[in-house]
Amino acid sequence: MFIEINQVNKTYHTGDVVFQALTDVDFTLERKEIGVILGPSGSGKSTLLNVIGGVDSADSGTVKIGSKVITGMNSKELTLYRRASVGFIFQFYNLIPNLTVEENVEVATNISAHPMKVDDILRAVGLTDKKKRFPRELSGGQQQRVSIARAVAKNPELLLCDEPTGALDYKTSKDILALLEKINKTLGTTILIITHNNAISGIADRVVRIRSGEITESWINEEKIPAERIEW
Amino acid sequence: MVLNRKVKRTMAEHKSQYIGSIVLIILSCMIFTLFSILSANLDTNNRDFQKKNVQENAHFTVQKPLNNLESLEKTYHMRLEKRLSFDASFDHDTTLRLFSPSDRVNKPFIQKGHAIRKTDEILLDPSFAKAQDLSVGDSWMIGDQKFKIAGFMVLPDYMYPLKSESDLFSDSKQFGIGVISEKAFRQLNNGAASYSAHFDHNADKRAFKRAVNRTNRVTGWLDSTNNPRILFVNEKIKSIQGMTGSLPIAILLLTCALVSIVLWRTLKTEFVQIGTLYALGYKRREIMRHYLSYAWIVSFIGSVLGTAIGLIAVNPMLQFFVGYFNVPIITMNWNPSALLLSILLPALLLVPVTWLVIHRALRMSPLELMRGGKKKSKTGFLERHLHLNGLRFKNKFRIRELVRNVPRTLLMVFGVTFASMLLLLGFGLQNSIQFMMDGNRDANHYEYNYLYNSIKTTAESDGEAYSAFSFAPEGKTKNAENLFSVYGVHHPSDYLKLPDSNGHRLSLSQTIITRPLADKLAVHEGDTIKVTSALDNKKYEIKIDKIAQVYTGTAVYMPIEKLNALLDLPSGSHNGVWSDKKLTIASDQLANTISRKDTQNSFKAMIQPMQASIGSIALIAFLIGLVIVYVMTSLIIEENKETISMLKVFGYKQKEIYSLVLSSNTLLVILGYALSVPLIILSLGGLFRSFSESANLSFPVRFSVWSIVIGFVIILITYGISRYAGKRKISHIALSDILKSRME
Numbered sequence: 016m017f018i019e020i021n022q023v024n025k026t027y028h029t030g031d032v033v034f035q036a037l038t039d040v041d042f043t044l045e046r047k048e049i050g051v052i053l054g055p056s057g058s059g060k061s062t063l064l065n066v067i068g069g070v071d072s073a074d075s076g077t078v079k080i081g082s083k084v085i086t087g088m089n090s091k092e093l094t095l096y097r098r099a100s101v102g103f104i105f106q107f108y109n110l111i112p113n114l115t116v117e118e119n120v121e122v123a124t125n126i127s128a129h130p131m132k133v134d135d136i137l138r139a140v141g142l143t144d145k146k147k148r149f150p151r152e153l154s155g156g157q158q159q160r161v162s163i164a165r166a167v168a169k170n171p172e173l174l175l176c177d178e179p180t181g182a183l184d185y186k187t188s189k190d191i192l193a194l195l196e197k198i199n200k201t202l203g204t205t206i207l208i209i210t211h212n213n214a215i216s217g218i219a220d221r222v223v224r225i226r227s228g229e230i231t232e233s234w235i236n237e238e239k240i241p242a243e244r245i246e247w
Numbered sequence: 248m249v250l251n252r253k254v255k256r257t258m259a260e261h262k263s264q265y266i267g268s269i270v271l272i273i274l275s276c277m278i279f280t281l282f283s284i285l286s287a288n289l290d291t292n293n294r295d296f297q298k299k300n301v302q303e304n305a306h307f308t309v310q311k312p313l314n315n316l317e318s319l320e321k322t323y324h325m326r327l328e329k330r331l332s333f334d335a336s337f338d339h340d341t342t343l344r345l346f347s348p349s350d351r352v353n354k355p356f357i358q359k360g361h362a363i364r365k366t367d368e369i370l371l372d373p374s375f376a377k378a379q380d381l382s383v384g385d386s387w388m389i390g391d392q393k394f395k396i397a398g399f400m401v402l403p404d405y406m407y408p409l410k411s412e413s414d415l416f417s418d419s420k421q422f423g424i425g426v427i428s429e430k431a432f433r434q435l436n437n438g439a440a441s442y443s444a445h446f447d448h449n450a451d452k453r454a455f456k457r458a459v460n461r462t463n464r465v466t467g468w469l470d471s472t473n474n475p476r477i478l479f480v481n482e483k484i485k486s487i488q489g490m491t492g493s494l495p496i497a498i499l500l501l502t503c504a505l506v507s508i509v510l511w512r513t514l515k516t517e518f519v520q521i522g523t524l525y526a527l528g529y530k531r532r533e534i535m536r537h538y539l540s541y542a543w544i545v546s547f548i549g550s551v552l553g554t555a556i557g558l559i560a561v562n563p564m565l566q567f568f569v570g571y572f573n574v575p576i577i578t579m580n581w582n583p584s585a586l587l588l589s590i591l592l593p594a595l596l597l598v599p600v601t602w603l604v605i606h607r608a609l610r611m612s613p614l615e616l617m618r619g620g621k622k623k624s625k626t627g628f629l630e631r632h633l634h635l636n637g638l639r640f641k642n643k644f645r646i647r648e649l650v651r652n653v654p655r656t657l658l659m660v661f662g663v664t665f666a667s668m669l670l671l672l673g674f675g676l677q678n679s680i681q682f683m684m685d686g687n688r689d690a691n692h693y694e695y696n697y698l699y700n701s702i703k704t705t706a707e708s709d710g711e712a713y714s715a716f717s718f719a720p721e722g723k724t725k726n727a728e729n730l731f732s733v734y735g736v737h738h739p740s741d742y743l744k745l746p747d748s749n750g751h752r753l754s755l756s757q758t759i760i761t762r763p764l765a766d767k768l769a770v771h772e773g774d775t776i777k778v779t780s781a782l783d784n785k786k787y788e789i790k791i792d793k794i795a796q797v798y799t800g801t802a803v804y805m806p807i808e809k810l811n812a813l814l815d816l817p818s819g820s821h822n823g824v825w826s827d828k829k830l831t832i833a834s835d836q837l838a839n840t841i842s843r844k845d846t847q848n849s850f851k852a853m854i855q856p857m858q859a860s861i862g863s864i865a866l867i868a869f870l871i872g873l874v875i876v877y878v879m880t881s882l883i884i885e886e887n888k889e890t891i892s893m894l895k896v897f898g899y900k901q902k903e904i905y906s907l908v909l910s911s912n913t914l915l916v917i918l919g920y921a922l923s924v925p926l927i928i929l930s931l932g933g934l935f936r937s938f939s940e941s942a943n944l945s946f947p948v949r950f951s952v953w954s955i956v957i958g959f960v961i962i963l964i965t966y967g968i969s970r971y972a973g974k975r976k977i978s979h980i981a982l983s984d985i986l987k988s989r990m991e
Contacts, residue, residue: 070896070982091900109985111890113630113651118643118882123638126899151631 016079017046017205018067018173023076023086025062025228027155036062038228040076044207044221046172049199051219052209054068059228060209063178065209068101068175069093081172098126102166102204106178108158110165115146127169130234139200139201140194155188160194167198174198176208185247192242193217214247254540257513261885263972264509265545266880271502271547273556274870276589276706279495280557283585285564286488293406293484293574300354301326303443304471305452305818308700309839310464323455324447327872328352331438333834337423338578339380342410343368344424345389346931347432348400351442353404355426356575357561359383360398366430368397372408372573375423390435400426401573404471405441407479408573411698412469413732414846415801423847439835441467453784465782466701466822467838469716474732482575487568498871501665504658505878507600510541512882513622514608521608522616531609535602542601544755546594554589582740629653643909648883656915662875664926667962669868671927678937681800682949690797693742693825693843695978700838702822706941710826711742712819714810717781720768730781731764732801735810735821742825745795745804747951757792758847762800765794776803782812787813798947824893865961872965880912880973884980891977892984901978916966920959924950978986 024146037084042049044124053059065071065080067118069085078086081244085096099207102123117133137143138159148160157178166174176195180188196218199206208215216222224232258265296302301523301715313319316327331347348363348975349355358373371381376399386395402424410422434439446452458467471477488636524534558581569576611620629650634644649656698715706712714735736743738755745761746751755757770776775790789803805813811820824830828840885890887908894904931948 025555065983068896093901094895096898098894098900101898103896105985109889109891109893113647114644118635118640118647120892121643123639123897126897126903 016043017048017081017154018042018050018207019077020067020081021061021077021079023063023066023073023078025066025071025074026028026060034207036228037066037073038226040230041214041229042223042233044205046081046205047199047203049196049218050207050223052207052215052223052225053213053216054209054225055211059224060225062228063225064175064177064207066098066210067173068233073087097109098169099128100172102169102171102174104159104166104174104176107226108150108155108162108182110161112156112243114149115147115149116142116153116161118148119161123165123168130169131167133168134161136144136168139167139197140164148198154187155183155191159183159187159191163191163198165193166228167202167204170202172205174204176206178210179208180210180212189245190243192245196242212247214245217245218242251537251540254537257517258544260508260539261513263976264513264878264885266504267874267881268506268509268545269549269552270874271498271505271871272546272593272875273553274497274867275495275502276550276553276593277557277560278498278867279592280586280589281560282487282495282588284558284561284580284582285568287577287585288486288565289484289568289574289581291580292577293428293480295577296356296401296575297403297407299577300356300403301445302471304354304446306404306441306443306469306474307459307465308439308441308467309459310466310701313459313463314443319455319458324450324457325455326351326404326445328443329440330443331429331432331440333438334837334840335434335458340844341379341976342422343366343389344377344410345432345438347429347438348425348426349402349443352445355400355402356577357927358399358401358575361398363397363426365397366428366434367394368398368428369394369431370398370426371396372401372405372424373399373569374408374417374419375425378419379423392431392434394431395425398824402404402426402460403477403574403916404474405476406573407476407478407483409479410845411841412475414475414841418448418845418848419819421619421845439837442699452800456782456784460783468781470730470781478791484574485511497665499596501658501662501871501875502593503596505599505875506542506545506597507604508537508610508655508658509878509882511602511854512595512886513603514604516539518611518616518620519618520851521971522613522618525609525613525616525925531830534609535605538605539598539601541827542597543594545550546589546597550590550593554635557589558586560913562639588691590820591704613880628651641907641910644907645914648686648887648911649907649915652886655882658924659879659912660914660919662879663872663916664923665873666868666875666956666965668927668930669871670865670961671923671950671954672931673862673864674958675927675931675948675950677948678951678954679931682947690745690795691741691843692744692827694827695829695843696825696841697830697832698823698838698840699821699836701836702816702820702910703844704817704819704821706819707821707824709828709830710824711740712807712821713737713823714807714816714821715823716810718750718778718787719781721777721779721786725747731803733778733803733805733810735807738806740825741749742827743804745797747793748796750796753793753795756788758803758805758809759793759795760791760803761795761800764803765791770794790815832952868959869965872962873968874949876912876916876966876969877972880909881970881976883908883912884976885974888980891980891986895980895982896985901974904977905970905974908977909970912966913969916962925957960965 020042023040027034027036040063048114052060052063062067062071066073067080068086076086077084082102083096085093086094093153098110111122116147117137120133120136122231124133134143137146140156140163142164144159145153145157150161153161179195180191183191192215197208198204219236221235223230223231269433312349313329316329320327328349328351330349333345335343335345337343357370381396383396383398386393407426408417408419408422456465456468519608521534547685556595567577633646633650634648715732717730719730734753740755744758747753768776770791772791772793774787777786777788779786790913791803807821808818811818891904891908894907928948928950935948
C-alpha cells in the first residue's frame, strides 16, 4: 500500500473544550490510485487530509506514506517530506496575487529537486496563453488550473486536493476533475480528494465515508467512471 | 456600544503596528513639547534679561581714560559706564576674568546668593562655578587675597563666556568670569579699563565716536551686533526655534502617513465585518465612529505620553542649555498653547486621514463589503510592464513584493532616509567642525597670541609683532554691519601660513582675504573693497590679491608696513604679538591673551556636549528607523500571512521563507540610506551657508568614510532587529492558516 493509516486519533483542546476530530481511523490507498474521502462539514475529513499531508500531526496511530512513516517526524523532517512528496490543491486556489501564472507555478519548481518544465505543465493544464496574467485576471476555473499546475510542477508522489471543485460551477468542476484524472493517468500521481459531493466518488478507485471523526464506510469502486460522465 | 470592545482586541491582535505608531507619536510630541518650551523660555528670558539688565550696544577702549562720562551721556543720549577687568589665574590652566561691578550698563543678574557687600566677596558665573565644583560660600585666594563666593551671576555682555572675541567655543573648565568690588580691584592694583555703552533709540553712535576721537583715540570698538558673546546666544536660540518647527512636524507627518497605511490595511481585513454590520442595520455614522476611535486612541495615547515625557525632559534640557550659554531663567513659561497643540496636533492630522480612508470603504455596498470589498481587477502599470524573465524565482518574488504596494515601499524608503539623515546630521556636524578646526590649526602656528589694548611702536624682543584693526565693509553688502579684522603681518611669517585652494602656501607680501570673508563680501581676487575703520570711521580702499582657503575667521592679511602706511600710523606700529613661548607682559597692557592650548581645549570642550547631543540624536534616529522598519515589516508579514503559511505547506524551509518575504526590505533599507547621503550633504550645505552669514566661519560639508560606514551599520542594526522580530512572527504563522482561508 502507498498510504497506510492505522488507528489514527486526533483531539483538539480549546480551553476546557475537548474536540475529538479523528477516532481510530484506518485507511489505505494503493500507489497511482485516486482516493476520495466523503463527508459533511466538521466530519474530520480535512483533519485527515492535513495529517496525511504532514501539515498536522496525529496524537496516536501511524501514518505511512510510501516507505516513510510520517507520524513521529519532527517539523524539519515534515517540511522535507512535504517538499519532496506532496502537492496541495486548495478549495480557494490560494494563488499568490502579485505573482503571474507562470511565477505561481515557479513557487513549486523553485524548491523541487526534479521539477517539471513550467511550460509543459501550463500546456497540460491549457494555460499557455495565460502565463503572463495575474490571478485576478483569471476565472475561478482557470485559477484552479494554475493551482493544479503548481501542485503537479514539482512532480510529487501524492496530490492532496481539499474540495478542489468546492468554489466552482458544474461545468468547470467537471473539467477540473477530468484534469486530475489525466494527471493520475499520465504521470501516475496518487491523488486523494476530500469532498462533500458524493458524485465525485465516481472517479475514485477507493472511497471512504467519514462522519464525526470516524470512518463509517469504506469500499473499492468497481464501477469507476470517467469525470465527463459523472453527474450531480 | 458593544462594538467598542473590539477596538482593544483588534489593537492587541495587530499590536506591532499600533504600538509602533504610538511610539512614533510619542517621539514627535516629546520633541515638539521639549523644544517649544525650551525655545520659548530661552527666547523670552533672553529678551527680558537683555532689557532689564541693560545689555550694552557696544564696548570700547581708548588711549586715555574718559573723564566726562556724564556730559557724554547727556549729549549723545546714552548710558556709559567704565569697567575694569583683568585676567586672574584660577589655577594652572584656568583663567578667571574679573570685572568691577557695573550698575548702569551690563548689570549682573544674581541667580543665586546675594550681591557683593564686602571687599572679600566675589560673584561668579554659574557655568564656571559648576565646572570648577564651587558653591556659594566657598573661598579661595586670588593673588594674596582671599575671596568668598557671595553668589552666582550672569553678565549681559558675557552670556556666551568666550575668552576672546575671536574664539568660537566657550569652555567653562578653562575660562570663567567674576565680579569683585572696586575696592578689591584697587587692592589688587590691577585691571584694564573699558567702556560699556547703551545707546537710546535716537542716539548717534557715529557722532559719539567722532567726538571721542577728537580729543582721544578709540583703540578698540565692538558693537553688540558683532559681539560673539551676545550674538552666538541669539543665533543658537534662533536655530532651536527653527528645530522646534521642522523636526517634530516632519516626524509627525511621517507618522501620519504610516498610521494611515496601517489603518487602511487593517480596515481592508475587516471589510467582511463592516459589510455585515452594514447589513445588520448599523448606520454609516456608527461604523465611522467606531473606526475613527482607532485614530483617536493612537493619537491621544501617543500625544499625552509624548507631551508628558517632553515636560519631564524640559528641566534637565534647560539646565544643559543654560549651562552652555548663560541665559538666566527669570520666569519659567510653560507655553500652554504649545502644550495644547502637542496634545491635539496628532489627532488633528490623523483623524481626517482616517476619516477619508473609512469614507472610501463605506462607499461600497454591504454586499460588496461582505464579499471582501471590490476585487482589484486591473493590473497596475508597473506590475504589467515588469519583465522579469531570466531572473531567479527568489528575485522575481522579491521584486513583485516591492511593486505590489508602491506607497508602502515608498514609505519604507522615506522612513529609512529620514532616520538616516537624522543620524548623519550629527556625524556631518562633527566631521565638518573637525575639518574646519584642523584647517585653522594648519594656518596658525603660534602657541601664544597677545593683543595689546593700545598701539605700541617699540620693537618686540620676543615673538613676532602684528597689527589687527576692525573694519566694516562699505556699501550694500549682505552683512553691512559685520566687522572684520585687517591684520598687518611680517613676511615671511613664522606664525602664519595661509594656503591657496591648491594647498600651496601664499606669499604674505600680498593682500590676502580669508575664504569666509571673501564669500560674505562676494569678493574675487583682484577686486578692491571699500571699508570703514570701526575705530575712527575713516574710509579706506583695499585691493585683494589672493584668497586664502581657510575656514575660520573673517580677516584680511597684508604686510604690516603697508597697513601702517594706510592707517597713517608710525613705522613699526603694532598692537599684538605672536609667540611660541609664554611672554611676560603686564596684564593692564593686554586686551586679551589666547594660547593654542586654550583653543584646542575649548574645541574639545565644545565637541564633548556635541558628542552627547549626537548620541541622543542618533538614539532618536535609531528608534525612528527601528519603528518604521518594524511596522512595515509587520505589515508585510500580516499581508503575506497566507502566502507564508502556504509556502510552509509546500515544504519551504524557514530560512527560504525569511529570504523571500523579508529580503526585499534589505534593498529598500540600502536605497533609503544611499538617498540620505546626498540629501544630508545638500541640507547641511544650506545650513552651513546660513550659519556662515551670521558667524565668522565658512563651513565646508565633510563626511569621513567612517561616519558613513558607522551610520550605515547603525541603520543595518535597526533593520537587523526588525528582521529578527519579523522572523519570530513568520515562525509563529501556522500551517493551518492557509487551509482555512481564501486568498484570491
